[in-house]
Amino acid sequence: MKWNTKTYEFPLLAIVTWLLCYSPAAAATLAVLYPEVKAPYKQVFEQILDGIASQHNERLLKVPLGKKFDKSRILAEMDSDNVDMVITLGRRSFSFVSELKDRYPFVSGALPLSPNGVSGVSLIADPETLFTRLNTLAPKVQRVFVVYTSRNKWLMELALQSAESKNLKLVPYEVKDLAQAVEKYREIFKQTNSYTDSIWLPLDKITANEKVVLPLLLKEAWRRKIVLFSSKPSHAKRGALFSIYPDNKRSGVRLAQMVQEIHRLQNKPGVEPMKYLKVGVNLRTSAHLGLEYSREQMHSFYAVFPTP
Amino acid sequence: MLIIGRNKPQTLRRQLLTFLLLSIALLSILSSVVGAWVGSSQSRSMLVNSSLQIAGNLAERSVLSLITSSEENAEEATSQVLGFSDVIGVAILNEELTPLLIKGILEFNAEKYMSLKNNDGPKLAEEDSKSWRILAPVYFPDIAEGEDEFEMEAGDPKKMGYVIINVSKESLIALSDNLLVYNILIGVVTAATMGALMNIGIGRLTQPIFNLSHRMKQAQESGEHTFARIEGAKEIRQMAESYNGMMKVLEKQEDELIGMNVRLESEVEIRTKELIQARDAALVAARTKSEFLANISHELRTPLQAVMGYIELVKEELEFEAMDQQIEDLEEAMKSSQRLLALIGSILDLAKSESGKMEMNPQETSLIEVMDDLTAIVKPLAAENNNQLVITPPRSNIVFIADREKVMHVLLNLLSNACKFTHDGSIEFTVKKTSETLKLSISDTGIGISQDQHTLIFDEFRQVDGSVKRQYGGTGLGLAISKRFAQMMGGNISVTSSLGKGACFTLSLPLNSSVSLEVENKGSFREITQ
Numbered sequence: 157m158k159w160n161t162k163t164y165e166f167p168l169l170a171i172v173t174w175l176l177c178y179s180p181a182a183a184a185t186l187a188v189l190y191p192e193v194k195a196p197y198k199q200v201f202e203q204i205l206d207g208i209a210s211q212h213n214e215r216l217l218k219v220p221l222g223k224k225f226d227k228s229r230i231l232a233e234m235d236s237d238n239v240d241m242v243i244t245l246g247r248r249s250f251s252f253v254s255e256l257k258d259r260y261p262f263v264s265g266a267l268p269l270s271p272n273g274v275s276g277v278s279l280i281a282d283p284e285t286l287f288t289r290l291n292t293l294a295p296k297v298q299r300v301f302v303v304y305t306s307r308n309k310w311l312m313e314l315a316l317q318s319a320e321s322k323n324l325k326l327v328p329y330e331v332k333d334l335a336q337a338v339e340k341y342r343e344i345f346k347q348t349n350s351y352t353d354s355i356w357l358p359l360d361k362i363t364a365n366e367k368v369v370l371p372l373l374l375k376e377a378w379r380r381k382i383v384l385f386s387s388k389p390s391h392a393k394r395g396a397l398f399s400i401y402p403d404n405k406r407s408g409v410r411l412a413q414m415v416q417e418i419h420r421l422q423n424k425p426g427v428e429p430m431k432y433l434k435v436g437v438n439l440r441t442s443a444h445l446g447l448e449y450s451r452e453q454m455h456s457f458y459a460v461f462p463t464p
Numbered sequence: 465m466l467i468i469g470r471n472k473p474q475t476l477r478r479q480l481l482t483f484l485l486l487s488i489a490l491l492s493i494l495s496s497v498v499g500a501w502v503g504s505s506q507s508r509s510m511l512v513n514s515s516l517q518i519a520g521n522l523a524e525r526s527v528l529s530l531i532t533s534s535e536e537n538a539e540e541a542t543s544q545v546l547g548f549s550d551v552i553g554v555a556i557l558n559e560e561l562t563p564l565l566i567k568g569i570l571e572f573n574a575e576k577y578m579s580l581k582n583n584d585g586p587k588l589a590e591e592d593s594k595s596w597r598i599l600a601p602v603y604f605p606d607i608a609e610g611e612d613e614f615e616m617e618a619g620d621p622k623k624m625g626y627v628i629i630n631v632s633k634e635s636l637i638a639l640s641d642n643l644l645v646y647n648i649l650i651g652v653v654t655a656a657t658m659g660a661l662m663n664i665g666i667g668r669l670t671q672p673i674f675n676l677s678h679r680m681k682q683a684q685e686s687g688e689h690t691f692a693r694i695e696g697a698k699e700i701r702q703m704a705e706s707y708n709g710m711m712k713v714l715e716k717q718e719d720e721l722i723g724m725n726v727r728l729e730s731e732v733e734i735r736t737k738e739l740i741q742a743r744d745a746a747l748v749a750a751r752t753k754s755e756f757l758a759n760i761s762h763e764l765r766t767p768l769q770a771v772m773g774y775i776e777l778v779k780e781e782l783e784f785e786a787m788d789q790q791i792e793d794l795e796e797a798m799k800s801s802q803r804l805l806a807l808i809g810s811i812l813d814l815a816k817s818e819s820g821k822m823e824m825n826p827q828e829t830s831l832i833e834v835m836d837d838l839t840a841i842v843k844p845l846a847a848e849n850n851n852q853l854v855i856t857p858p859r860s861n862i863v864f865i866a867d868r869e870k871v872m873h874v875l876l877n878l879l880s881n882a883c884k885f886t887h888d889g890s891i892e893f894t895v896k897k898t899s900e901t902l903k904l905s906i907s908d909t910g911i912g913i914s915q916d917q918h919t920l921i922f923d924e925f926r927q928v929d930g931s932v933k934r935q936y937g938g939t940g941l942g943l944a945i946s947k948r949f950a951q952m953m954g955g956n957i958s959v960t961s962s963l964g965k966g967a968c969f970t971l972s973l974p975l976n977s978s979v980s981l982e983v984e985n986k987g988s989f990r991e992i993t994q
């Protein structure tokens with residue numbers, strides 16, 4: 157998983173955004189709560205923090221959270237440190253949300269957020285971007301099957317609209333558990349056609365389970381020559397045609413922008429799906445499916461597998 | 465040491481060898497057994513670990529089959545595991561331990577595993593002599609640590625069921641058997657090689673001491689002073705040196721001893737020669753004296769008998785002429801002559817016995833007859849000093865072999881002494897017989913003899929003191945002759961007496977003496993009842 161093999165530096169863009177958002181009156185302190193985890197996940201948070209720092213030029217307070225942490229002590233410290241706004245990254249710091257709600261303007265990131273009153277950038281990819289990629293990487297595909305659980309229901313509504321606009325037919329099935337999911341995939345495979353049908357693996361612990369579902373799907377898709385693409389970065393390496401890589405630094409920038417906006421304007425931007433995406437492609441799978449990519453296309457890929 | 469034979473002493477070499485061989489054998493057996501044990505316990509733990517891993521892998525692979533409750537999926541999951549040669553049975557169970565699939569050899573009893581349901585990972589659940597059963601829980605597949613930070617909810621591992629694999633111990637048992645056999649084999653070979661090497665080594669080491677002891681034994685058996693070769697270890701060299709030193713000293717001492725012996729022998733020879741000369745001279749002197757005495761007595765007796773014959777002749781002539789006064793004088797002369805004749809007789813006897821010319825005449829002698837004859841002679845003697853004579857003959861006669869004349873001579877002498885040295889008293893003659901000796905005792909109530917005179921009175925010419933001779937006369941030869949006679953007959957004379965209290969002289973004669981032996985077949989003595 158090479159999320160950080162290439163970092164796109166946009167110094168000019170950063171300066172422009174800084175100029176746009178900068179107001180001398182808003183000399184504010186931003187606290188970022190993030191979990192302390194091991195590599196390779198550590199780099200994800202570092203990249204997001206980089207983005208935040210590039211957007212927020214004033215006082216930045218990094219608050220790492222260990223596996224165990226004292227919530228009230230951290231809150232008290234933030235109070236005494238005159239924190240003006242907060243960004244939470246990951247699941248651990250998301251547990252602060254209820255306390256933060258009434259105290260500070262805050263946004264959350266690095267989570268597959270769904271719209272539920274919290275503002276932030278979701279890890280869930282914007283279906284529109286996803287389908288655009290699908291169109292360019294597997295132009296023959298006409299149908300997209302997806303199996304999801306209730307948590308991703310909101311995304312499916314977005315996806316249905318996006319699919320229509322991209323001339324794709326989205327066939328979603330909702331399931332309750334793994335057993336149902338496995339059963340549903342079996343059914344799907346019975347009705348798929350090679351090359352023109354595809355299966356989309358959303359960010360879902362059950363329907364895109366890596367240990368049970370993924371091996372099953374990879375095997376069947378390979379055999380039936382069905383396009384398999386995923387919202388989870390690591391799946392391209394495992395054998396999906398392509399998978400989506402979030403641009404962590406840019407989502408950091410976006411998070412900082414959002415919290416500054418809330419701080420200034422007292423509004424509620426809500427949850428945004430991940431719009432800044434990079435793509436990893438498995439060339440063995442693409443060759444198997446008879447897909448060929450131009451030099452420019454190859455150049456735009458964030459990662460290719462198997463790694464040369 | 466346990467190996468030293470108690471009955472038969474073994475050689476040092478054999479003892480050492482036995483001890484070392486036993487030690488090596490013990491060591492090699494111990495090490496091979498320990499080695500085999502360590503090896504098999506290690507491979508056991510390896511096998512258990514790999515079994516646990518296999519069970520863990522199977523658990524991961526079994527998720528799908530448990531989700532779908534599909535036997536086909538279960539078959540697929542288990543087929544690979546059963547490919548392991550040691551895995552002989554496998555089962556996939558749901559959360560309630562109800563089997564979804566059992567394959568191979570596995571006797572499954574849900575109750576046994578109930579208590580193990582809470583285990584987090586694969587565990588050795590059961591073990592018997594032939595196999596292990598390993599129980600591994602199957603978890604709902606979850607994402608890795610760290611990655612769950614990108615999830616809304618924390619992952620909570622959920623148990624979906626269990627797998628059991630039955631792992632055969634056959635290969636392990638075979639392995640440990642092989643280990644044991646090979647180890648023991650190696651141990652035996654090592655011990656044998658070591659034994660052979662040690663045999664040579666100990667042989668070399670003990671050879672010097674063996675040589676030394678052999679040399680010592682040779683020396684002991686032959687009595688020669690052989691020297692040992694100085695070789696081998698320091699101690700053995702020292703021993704050999706000490707032994708050689710001892711031998712040297714012994715040799716020197718023996719040489720000295722031999723020299724002394726030679727000197728001594730020559731001295732003894734000289735002394736012996738001198739002694740022989742002295743003895744011969746003494747013998748010659750004694751014989752000369754006795755011969756002289758015998759000759760002189762004979763020469764004296766002949767003229768004396770002639771004198772006495774003439775006195776008798778003159779006395780008869782004078783009787784015719786009734787010259788009483790002259791007759792009386794002649795009778796005195798006669799008496800003196802008779803005394804002189806008796807004295808000469810006595811001296812002759814003594815000389816004869818001393819020169820060994822006295823002849824013994826053993827014959828059957830009747831004690832009663834002897835006593836009767838003595839009574840007749842002694843009666844007037846006793847009467848002279850007014851003594852009472854008490855002669856008690858034995859209740860039955862005793863006949864024995866002896867020189868009758870000499871017995872009479874001795875007893876008469878004793879009786880005459882008793883009569884002579886007793887006045888107004890009594891003289892008693894008693895007989896006592898034991899199986900070997902005849903004891904004839906003469907006791908009186910006369911003047912007695914003091915203790916210090918008891919041995920002196922038996923010497924020649926010895927009387928108690930000068931006054932005795934004046935008062936009682938006599939020559940002092942009587943007891944000396946009597947004692948000699950008694951001794952010649954194999955007997956003896958003893959005395960018990962004290963001054964003024966009378967005396968008791970006892971003649972003891974052997975009844976089966978050498979003298980009497982000559983006539984033994986005729987009956988050495990017999991008792992005659994009167």
Ligand SMILES: Nc1ncnc2c1ncn2[C@@H]1O[C@H](COP(=O)(O)OP(=O)(O)OP(=O)(O)O)[C@@H](O)[C@H]1O
Nearest residue numbers: 881882885912921927928932938939940941942943
């Ligand atoms: N019955 C006795 N009582 C006391 N003294 C004795 C008796 N018999 C011997 N003697 C002592 O022993 C001495 C030696 O005795 P022995 O018969 O040899 O000599 P003798 O009687 O004096 O002389 P001989 O017997 O030659 O005429 C005697 O002189 C006397 O002193």
Ligand SMILES: [Mg+2]
Nearest residue numbers: 881938942943
């Ligand atoms: Mg006398």
